Amino acid sequence: MTTLTVPTEQIEATRTVQRNLFRDTVIVMRRELKPVLHDPFSLIFGMIQPLVFLALFGPLLAGSLGGSLDGGVWQWFVPSILVMTTLFGTSATGSNLLMEFQTGAHERMLVTPLSRSSLLIGRALKEMVPLFGQAVIVIAVMVPFGFDLHLGGAIVGLALLAVFGVGLGSFSYALAIVVRKQDWMFWVVQQTFLFPLMILSGMLLPLETGPEWMRIASKFNPLSYLVDAERTLFAGDVTSSAVLWGWIAGLVTVALGLTVGIRTMLRSAD
């Protein structure tokens, strides 16, 4: 039989560590990232996914509307791809959670002293880490094709994406909790929201040429403001009002997302 050598007092002492949201969020995020890092195969595939989309959709876009887009097709489309990757990644956050719900890992974490919001923020930010890698790859690949990099704007743009991503991730998390007893519902609901939001934001195709009702509908879509802000930021303009609207949309999304997410989580053990 082995004897344990760590004296219990030492553990008592370290247990009084100052808890804060930042530390908790980092713990949750690192835990979520571990399986990804242990599986380089999926990591590499995830990294090149936006490139595939860029390579297949970009030329079509250039062919049909190339001349009419501000600053050329890549300046217009690269920010879209980054928003799209954020959207797909963070809105799927809840599916990881569903698995942990069923196994009991989520319950175990609810009994630990981790703050509730760190469970939401850490999981959503985990989706943002590969996004930063993807952004670097996409930009590096597109610069030779005439994509103009404005570093300051790009950094602010990624920060804005992260804020949005946390909001979306929290909604996704709440959705997972609500549908936990019929888990197939998760993807049904997620996609029902995802595609209209995506199309009505002018992310893939400009809405200027679309019917009036679509343009009106896009005004109520927070994602439209995000897409506009990202395009403006990646064009190097950090002070435009479009950027301000983007931040407002991002902060409202994150505030609503966290409120809904935490409320849902507090009832999740019932």
Added chain:
Amino acid sequence: MISTRELAKDFVVSRTETVHAVRGISLEVEPGELVAVLGPNGAGKTTTLRMLTTLIAPTSGTAKVAGYDVSTNPGQVRRQIGYVGQGNGAGHSQRVRDELYGQGVIYGLDSRSAKLRSDELIESLELGDLARRKVSELSGGQRRRLDVAMGLVHAPGLLFLDEPSTGLDPQNRANLWDHILRMREQYSMTIVLTTHYLDEADSMAERVVVVDHGEVIADDTADALKAKLAGDLLLLTVAPGNLAGTAELAGQLLGAREVVAEGDQVSVRVANGPVALPELISAAQRTGVPVAAAQVIRPTLDDVFLNLTGRSLREADSTGKAAA
């Protein structure tokens, strides 16, 4: 360590239906106790445990756990306790050692002590060869040992175990219990567990709290419960024709009840079987009744439950709804 007063939990199923999962449980647990909460599925064991571990809020009543109120100070309660739920605490896509280490960090251990602690638990719970494996690749018994290790990383003073050995084969159950009892000794932990295994509550716990329909219906040591609420069963096989006479003698024993004469056998329940049996045999012999065979059957906790509720725990199990 634990003090609850009239703790209750209702689940609103629909507008017209409310399930009273727990109906006013008052319970005191002293430091160092090992308490088993026993009852059929749906009795409210798990719901009670989930309230004590801050997972769900009580509908009414109060509970103090490790010195803090679960409703007003759940954060402090969470720091003081360890919890092993019915599911697997370790994420299936994670590696064994990563999860143990991470659990240590969550509870505030620095990187070095978290590593040290995980390695020690890996060794003492015999998870050594599995440390770098993914949790999903582990067998049921290995996974359960890991769950217990997860609950012990921060050396809590109070450990909750929700049906720790459900689904394990007898050998794995015995092995898990060896580990739990050894850890308890090392850390002088208070342990509260739920179980629907009668033999487990009987052999492991120093105190058994029997719960049914959301209420505590008995609370004592297993031996005291059995003596008070069930008693020993005497079985006497006698030559044909002597049944009625023997039954009469049996009825005169101290505290005799449930005298049944059937076939060639008389059965009777008494408080102290080993003392009553020789009495009964010699009484039979004095009246010239030859005794062919005699037996004392010690009661089980199932007999206790049967006496308390009129149903067998096993039957209650099969007809009961899934634990809320």
